[in-house]
Amino acid sequence: MMAEPLQVTHIITDLSTGGAELMLYKLLAHLDHGQFSCRVISLTSDGPIGDKIRALGVPVQFLGMRPGFPDPLAILRLVGWLRRTPPDLVQTWMYHADLVGGVAARLAGRAPVIWGIRNSNLDLLQSKRSTGWTVRTCAFLSNRLPQRIVSCSETARRIHIGLGYRADKMVVIPNGFDLELFHPDLSARTELRKELGVPQSVPVIGLVGRFDPQKDHQNFIQAAVILAVRFSETHFILCGDGISLENPLLAGWIDSSGLGKYFHLLGRREDMPRVTAALDLACSSSAYGEAFSNVLGEAMACEVPCVATDVGDSAYIIAETGRVVPPHDPQALANAMIDLLALAPGQRFALGVAARQRLEKYFEIHAITKSFEQLYQQIMIHRESL
Numbered sequence: 008m009m010a011e012p013l014q015v016t017h018i019i020t021d022l023s024t025g026g027a028e029l030m031l032y033k034l035l036a037h038l039d040h041g042q043f044s045c046r047v048i049s050l051t052s053d054g055p056i057g058d059k060i061r062a063l064g065v066p067v068q069f070l071g072m073r074p075g076f077p078d079p080l081a082i083l084r085l086v087g088w089l090r091r092t093p094p095d096l097v098q099t100w101m102y103h104a105d106l107v108g109g110v111a112a113r114l115a116g117r118a119p120v121i122w123g124i125r126n127s128n129l130d131l132l133q134s135k136r137s138t139g140w141t142v143r144t145c146a147f148l149s150n151r152l153p154q155r156i157v158s159c160s161e162t163a164r165r166i167h168i169g170l171g172y173r174a175d176k177m178v179v180i181p182n183g184f185d186l187e188l189f190h191p192d193l194s195a196r197t198e199l200r201k202e203l204g205v206p207q208s209v210p211v212i213g214l215v216g217r218f219d220p221q222k223d224h225q226n227f228i229q230a231a232v233i234l235a236v237r238f239s240e241t242h243f244i245l246c247g248d249g250i251s252l253e254n255p256l257l258a259g260w261i262d263s264s265g266l267g268k269y270f271h272l273l274g275r276r277e278d279m280p281r282v283t284a285a286l287d288l289a290c291s292s293s294a295y296g297e298a299f300s301n302v303l304g305e306a307m308a309c310e311v312p313c314v315a316t317d318v319g320d321s322a323y324i325i326a327e328t329g330r331v332v333p334p335h336d337p338q339a340l341a342n343a344m345i346d347l348l349a350l351a352p353g354q355r356f357a358l359g360v361a362a363r364q365r366l367e368k369y370f371e372i373h374a375i376t377k378s379f380e381q382l383y384q385q386i387m388i389h390r391e392s393l
Contacts, residue, residue, distance in 0.1 A: 012044040016094035018108035022054035089115035109152035119154040146171035160320035183375025189308035192284035199285035218249030223294040233341035310359030328362035
């Protein structure tokens with residue numbers, strides 16, 4: 008007789024298009040649903056990833072909490088949901104969900120909890136005050152609430168142990184990438200350039216990420232000015248929430264650069280595999296906070312060489328297939344992009360091939376999903392032995 012699937016409830020802060028949300032979606036899309044039956048609860052609101060998760064047949068609920076400090080009434084409502092449909096296991100994603108989900112799971116019953124760390128270093132001047140408070144509270148409670156703490160990067164693991172998180176509960180499971188969805192596509196390169204009016208012969212560099220101090224778009228724009236001295240016809244594609252000329256701060260930086268006609272602000276795109284495959288180089292200019300960059304992995308899967316700032320595990324992800332520079336240094340960022348653009352086409356192509364091979368070896372989504380499945384099973388076996 009076949010055993011009943013393990014009931015796993017995922018609790019996440021929101022369902023926007025951030026890295027944690029996308030990784031949750033990818034995990035749900037590739038889990039063995041004969042062994043694991045899942046549902047998702049968003050603490051705040053629904054969002055684009057909620058629609059994608061529902062399309063998988065996975066139920067989605069949202070509490071409607073306002074961002075900031077936890078709402079006690081919403082936490083009690085969450086406790087009620089967990090009591091009415093008791094999970095075998097609770098997995099939480101991001102700081103606020105770790106705290107609220109961990110407390111609610113403890114109040115609701117005895118289901119073991121897996122926390123999820125998705126940030127590396129925090130800039131407390133840029134981060135919300137509630138985030139700093141939540142991190143400190145989670146560090147204090149990490150001895151009691153979670154059974155395991157999954158960090159998406161080794162750098163984040165080390166940083167959070169330094170913040171007081173329980174070291175022996177930590178396990179690193181990196182982000183995974185769908186190599187069938189993200190792949191090299193020469194037709195995408197041709198078509199997107201036609202769509203944007205970009206000549207086929209000039210370089211195109213992309214930066215994918217929401218408008219946020221963490222992503223440091225100003226650093227990238229300053230680097231573009233330096234790069235344009237050497238490669239004057241280079242075009243730059245920016246994608247993500249808040250990336251439009253209606254954003255006065257971003258529009259001002261681009262206007263001041265004098266390169267306005269070379270920048271293409273695409274906002275949020277639903278065809279990111281196509282956009283990514285059209286690039287000659289991909290860039291991550293993050294200043295802080297990045298633990299494991301999804302956009303680097305997606306570019307590498309498309310055989311696009313990457314330049315990134317040394318934040319989180321970016322240097323480990325890229326290894327010898329691209330370039331890594333210090334954050335907050337537009338000259339270094341520009342030099343690294345110039346270095347790759349100056350390579351012979353065959354050399355840059357070889358870097359791209361090596362990048363995809365690295366993704367296949369270490370970060371392929373099926374292997375990463377298997378790591379989560381094994382963690383779930385280990386926790387349940389340990390619980391049954393008690």
